[in-house]
Every structure is written in C-alpha cells, then in structure tokens.
Amino acid sequence: xxxxxxxxxxxxxxxxxxxxxxxxxxxxxxxxxxxxxxxxxxxxxxxxxxxxxxxxxxxxxxxxxxxxxxxxxxxxxxxxxxxxxxxxxxxxxxxxxxxxxxxxxxxxxxxxxxxxxxxxxxxxxxxxxxxxxxxxxxxxxxxxxxxxxxxxxxxxxxxxxxxxxxxxxxxxxxxxxxxxxxxxxxxxxxxxxxxxxxxxxxxxxxxxxxxxxxxxxxxxxxxxxxxxxxxxxxxxxxxxxxxxxxxxxxxxxxxxxxxxxxxxxxxxxxxxxxxxxxxxxxxxxxxxxxxxxxxxxxxxxxxxxxxxxxxxxxxxxxxxxxxxxxxxxxxxxxxxxxxxxxxxxxxxxxxxxxxxxxxxxxxxxxxxxxxxxxxxxxxxxxxxxxxxxxxxxxxxxxxxxxxxxxxxxxxxxxxxxxxxxxxxxxxxxxxxxxxxxxxxxxxxxxxxxxxxxxx
Amino acid sequence: xxxxxxxxxxxxxxxxxxxxxxxxxxxxxxxxxxxxxxxxxxxxxxxxxxxxxxxxxxxxxxxxxxxxxxxxxxxxxxxxxxxxxxxxxxxxxxxxxxxxxxxxxxxxxxxxxxxxxxxxxxxxxxxxxxxxxxxxxxxxxxxxxxxxxxxxxxxxxxxxxxxxxxxxxxxxxxxx
Numbered sequence: 001x002x003x004x005x006x007x008x009x010x011x012x013x014x015x016x017x018x019x020x021x022x023x024x025x026x027x028x029x030x031x032x033x034x035x036x037x038x039x040x041x042x043x044x045x046x047x048x049x050x051x052x053x054x055x056x057x058x059x060x061x062x063x064x065x066x067x068x069x070x071x072x073x074x075x076x077x078x079x080x081x082x083x084x085x086x087x088x089x090x091x092x093x094x095x096x097x098x099x100x101x102x103x104x105x106x107x108x109x110x111x112x113x114x115x116x117x118x119x120x121x122x123x124x125x126x127x128x129x130x131x132x133x134x135x136x137x138x139x140x141x142x143x144x145x146x147x148x149x150x151x152x153x154x155x156x157x158x159x160x161x162x163x164x165x166x167x168x169x170x171x172x173x174x175x176x177x178x179x180x181x182x183x184x185x186x187x188x189x190x191x192x193x194x195x196x197x198x199x200x201x202x203x204x205x206x207x208x209x210x211x212x213x214x215x216x217x218x219x220x221x222x223x224x225x226x227x228x229x230x231x232x233x234x235x236x237x238x239x240x241x242x243x244x245x246x247x248x249x250x251x252x253x254x255x256x257x258x259x260x261x262x263x264x265x266x267x268x269x270x271x272x273x274x275x276x277x278x279x280x281x282x283x284x285x286x287x288x289x290x291x292x293x294x295x296x297x298x299x300x301x302x303x304x305x306x307x308x309x310x311x312x313x314x315x316x317x318x319x320x321x322x323x324x325x326x327x328x329x330x331x332x333x334x335x336x337x338x339x340x341x342x343x344x345x346x347x348x349x350x351x352x353x354x355x356x357x358x359x360x361x362x363x364x365x366x367x368x369x370x371x372x373x374x375x376x377x378x379x380x381x382x383x384x385x386x387x388x389x390x391x392x393x394x395x396x397x398x399x400x401x402x403x404x405x406x407x408x409x410x411x412x413x414x415x416x417x418x419x420x421x422x423x424x425x426x427x428x429x430x431x432x433x434x435x436x437x438x439x440x441x442x443x444x445x446x447x448x449x450x451x452x453x454x455x
Numbered sequence: 456x457x458x459x460x461x462x463x464x465x466x467x468x469x470x471x472x473x474x475x476x477x478x479x480x481x482x483x484x485x486x487x488x489x490x491x492x493x494x495x496x497x498x499x500x501x502x503x504x505x506x507x508x509x510x511x512x513x514x515x516x517x518x519x520x521x522x523x524x525x526x527x528x529x530x531x532x533x534x535x536x537x538x539x540x541x542x543x544x545x546x547x548x549x550x551x552x553x554x555x556x557x558x559x560x561x562x563x564x565x566x567x568x569x570x571x572x573x574x575x576x577x578x579x580x581x582x583x584x585x586x587x588x589x590x591x592x593x594x595x596x597x598x599x600x601x602x603x604x605x606x607x608x609x610x611x612x613x614x615x616x617x618x619x620x621x622x623x624x625x626x627x628x629x630x631x
Contacts, residue, residue, distance in 0.1 A: 144615075
C-alpha cells in the first residue's frame with residue numbers, strides 16, 4: 001500500500017499499538033535545553049535512579065538565556081551542564097551554543113527518517129530534514145529520555161503542495177505566514193503538514209527550516225519536507241554524521257523516504273506562490289497577517305485591534321515602529337542575516353535594532369563575510385547568539401505599547417514583553433522597516449536612497 | 456473520579472501559554488510553586504483570578520493552550536487548584552501536558568460554551584464522561600482512553616518506565 005513520507009517514518013518507529021489510536025513510539029533523538037529539561041531530569045533522578053535510556057541519543061544545549069541573566073537562570077544552566085556531564089551527554093554551552101533548533105541541525109544531529117523530541121514547540125523546525133520532530137512538555141521529554149519512547153496519538157496527515165516560484169521579495173517566511181493564514185491559526189491542529197512539490201524542492205535547508213518552524217503556529221503537530229540532494233549535501237560532513245562510505249550508505253536509505261505515488265492523505269491543499277508578496281502580521285496571532293501594502297482587515301477581532309492599538313482600514317505601511325529584531329529559530333541563519341545585510345548595507349537604521357545570530361557558528365560565519373560590520377555600520381546592535389527578545393525572557397524586552405517589527409514566530413499578547421506589540425515579517429522586511437522607522441519593504445527603500453542622492 | 460467546582464469563565468479563544476504564564480517566569484528548575492504567576496501574561500488576568508478566587512475549572516473558547524510547549528502552563532493551573540479546562544478544542548502539547556498533571560482537558564461542542572460560561576459551577580464525572588451545569592443540563596464528552604488512566608492515577612512517566620524492556624527488545628529487533 002502506498003505510504004506518505006510521514007507514514008514511513010511513523011510505521012518504522014511504532015513499538016506497540018495502544019488504546020485509543022495511541023502508539024508507543026520510539027524516539028531516536030532528544031534535544032534538551034535549560035528551560036524545560038531540569039524538571040524531567042530531576043523527576044528521573046528522584047524516582048528512577050538517574051537512569052537514561054541512552055545518553056548518546058541526547059544533546060544538551062544552553063540556549064534560551066545564555067549567558068545567564070541572573071541567579072535563577074545560572075542555576076538552570078548549571079543543572080543542565082552538570083546533568084549532561086554526569087551522563088556524558090554532548091553539551092553545547094556558552095561559546096559553542098545557540099538556539100537549539102539552529103544548533104542541532106548544523107551539528108548534524110537530526111537526519112531524515114528520525115523521530116526527535118524536545119521540550120520546545122518549535123522543534124517542528126527539524127521536520128525540514130524529513131524527520132518526525134516533535135515539541136513536547138517536560139514530562140514527556142523526560143519520559144523519552146528515560147524510556148526511549150513516547151505515547152503519541154497518531155496524527156492525521158495533510159499534504160501541502162506548493163507550486164510556483166518565490167519572487168517579488170517573497171521569502172520562505174512569507175510562505176510560512178501564508179500557510180498559517182490559509183489554514184487558520186488552529187487549522188493544522190491534529191495534522192502533520194507534509195510539504196510537497198517543486199517549490200519545496202527548490203528551497204534551501206535554511207528556507208525549509210523557516211517553513212517547518214511555523215507549522216506549530218497553525219496548530220500542526222509538526223511539518224515535514226521530503227529529503228533530497230539538498231538535504232544530503234547539507235548533512236555531509238556535519239559533526240554527528242559518519243564520513244565516507246558509511247555516510248553514503250545512509251544516503252541510499254534516505255532516498256526511500258519519499259511519499260509513494262498514490263499515498264492517501266487525510267487532507268490536501270495546494271498553494272501557488274507566484275503571486276505571493278511579503279506579508280506582515282497586524283494582529284495577535286500569526287494567522288492574522290496581510291501583504292505589506294495591505295490594511296488592517298474590516299473583520300478584525302476587537303481584542304486583537306485593542307491590544308495592537310489599531311483600527312480596521314489602517315495601512316500597515318503607516319505604522320511607526322519603536323524597535324526592530326532580526327533573529328529567532330525562524331530567521332537567524334546565515335541566509336537570513338545575508339538578506340537583512342543586503343538591505344542594510346550602506347543605510348542607517350532609524351529605530352533601535354537588534355540582530356541576533358541563531359548560533360555562535362552562524363555568528364562566526366557571518367563575521368567572516370563582514371556582515372557584523374554591515375549591521376553595526378547601520379547602527380544596529382550585533383549580539384551573541386540567543387533566543388533573545390523573541391519570547392521576552394532576556395535582552396531586548398519591549399516596553400508596554402512599544403511596536404516592534406520582528407523576524408520571529410509569535411505575536412501573542414505580551415510575547416516580547418508585557419503590553420509590547422509585535423509585527424511578524426521576513427528579515428528583509430524587518431531590515432527595511434528599521435531604516436524607514438515604520439513598517440515597509442525593501443522596494444520602498446530603493447526610492448528613499450534615490451531621493452537622497454538626487455537631493 | 457468527580458471534579459466539581461466553581462467556574463473561571465474565560466470568554467476568549469486562542470488563550471496561548473504565554474498568556475497563561477509569561478516566559479520571564481520560566482526561570483526555575485522545579486515544577487512546583489508556579490500558581491502565583493498564573494494568567495499574569497493576560498490583560499486583566501490578575502483581576503479575573505481575584506474575582507473568581509475559588510474557581511477550580513476553566514471554561515474557555517477554542518484552541519486553549521496554543522503556542523509554547525511550556526508545561527509551566529499546566530503546572531501553574533494545577534498549583535492554583537485547577538482540575539479541569541473545558542473548551543471546544545485544545546492545542547496538542549497543552550492537551551498532553553494537562554493529562555500528565557491531573558488537569559482534565561474536557562472537549563465539548565462550541566455551542567455548549569455559552570451556557571457553560573454562565574454556569575457558576577460544574578460537576579464533571581471523569582469515569583462516566585458526563586459534565587453537569589448548575590442548571591442541571593448535562594454535556595457528554597470523551598476522554599482519551601489511555602491518558603484517562605494517567606489523569607486518574609498519575610504516572611505517565613511510570614507507564615513509559617514500565618515499557619523500557621519492551622523498547623530495548625524492539626530496538627534490538629530493529630537493528631538485526
């Protein structure tokens with residue numbers, strides 16, 4: 001019987017069928033960070049003698065607040081560090097760390113056909129590799145570390161065919177926002193979004209990660225992209241991958257991880273991106289977005305309008321901003337930084353702007369290209385790698401009422417600080433907005449520069 | 456098991472976990488003592504909790520618990536004495552976290568929510584899967600048959616621990 005990509009991965013990991021459409025599912029890999037790991041690790045230590053199923057299947061990453069900002073976060077980092085050392089778990093700590101969803105792939109810790117769990121909702125990012133990558137709670141993550149498995153309800157599968165060419169400034173971020181707006185903020189709930197089509201095949205791994213990163217924002221269990229040559233060449237030579245023939249044998253196995261012709265899906269949609277243009281969110285969930293040249297919709301919910309300080313009909317381009325942020329597990333990889341730098345080169349930001357690379361490795365690669373000079377010459381703050389302002393946990397928290405354009409994934413009330421207002425967009429749109437001091441796109445900026453030159 | 460108590464009427468959809476507990480309260484290493492932060496990320500949340508101080512059951516609209524996977528959302532609800540959340544739909548991760556922390560995620564039809572928001576208290580029979588409003592009206596619901604055991608007797612991690620030998624045997628077969 002023909003199988004979807006998801007079915008192939010799922011079926012290869014079911015240890016035991018359980019009541020109620022549940023299954024005991026083997027977990028190949030666990031990524032553990034300092035915010036959500038200590039609770040499960042301590043529970044294992046208290047009740048199960050500090051045993052783990054297989055420490056070699058785990059990596060630990062201090063990522064959310066690193067370096068620590070206070071005593072409490074220092075304790076979190078220390079607990080993760082000590083636990084990792086005790087179990088000889090590979091640890092990426094200050095200096096070699098970054099956002100776990102950026103670090104895990106760049107270290108080659110995720111690969112096609114795997115199941116992977118992490119106590120973080122944006123674990124779906126790693127579905128870009130054709131893995132079944134799942135965000136879970138601390139208890140479930142602890143269970144996966146203790147027993148090598150999880151209880152999961154078998155999700156439904158939605159095939160998302162994407163056709164056309166991203167153009168006119170549209171990026172993978174805009175595609176991600178468009179998918180959420182199409183499905184609705186909870187329209188993916190209960191589904192795995194299995195991406196398919198030539199457009200997906202044409203995307204880089206960075207772009208696929210951006211796309212899969214936001215599957216959770218449609219409520220989906222995760223996103224998945226079919227692995228292909230782009231995937232294999234990304235992984236070749238990475239730290240956790242074998243070299244030579246051993247790697248090439250893995251590639252041969254990975255080539256079978258494509259949806260069979262005639263595979264059945266619970267739902268299917270097709271999205272054409274030819275007409276897609278840069279989007280920006282206006283509301284308080286990522287489904288509430290419109291093209292950058294659009295207006296706040298007439299049917300906008302009152303709650304979203306009140307929180308964002310907006311009225312229906314207001315042009316997004318008219319909105320002055322107080323801060324700009326480029327970073328997060330959505331858009332902080334080298335290609336994202338290049339896109340932002342392209343816009344900022346030779347220009348100056350007019351609002352406080354933070355640029356935070358997704359990992360220390362990304363930071364170093366960006367600096368080898370001189371991108372840090374571009375950002376700093378433009379007047380932006382270039383930081384170490386971190387989750388940063390995205391979740392309002394450490395540096396860059398917004399003041400109440402402050403309006404921020406951000407390359408992140410969530411515009412929830414209070415997400416980047418109590419009362420702070422977040423507009424989600426691609427790195428290029430964030431960079432252009434930072435120059436303009438209001439929401440805007442790079443094509444406007446060309447006009448601004450020309451005017452300056454003519455004057 | 457019966458869950459009976461006063462209702463916290465939360466007439467909102469898409470209550471995300473950042474609103475339930477903002478990230479700046481995620482700095483601990485334990486799952487206890489988080490009730491004091493409950494709903495501090497929500498506009499009017501503190502006032503609402505003060506008004507319904509004795510509530511132990513949340514009634515809300517669709518997509519409750521969306522967003523971040525932080526189990527702190529379930530921990531803060533449990534620590535504050537909440538035993539159930541009634542809503543037309545839940546986000547997956549919160550749904551799982553609720554079961555693992557003694558909070559019944561009770562799914563009812565969207566058209567039932569108005570009456571439930573008006574009900575000062577509700578009575579939830581978890582085994583029989585029947586919810587009763589204070590006007591006597593009843594609403595049936597279905598719990599996940601496996602996770603219901605975790606809810607009634609705890610022990611998600613204990614269940615997984617009981618499977619370790621089976622999992623190792625399965626893995627050995629896979630490798631061969």
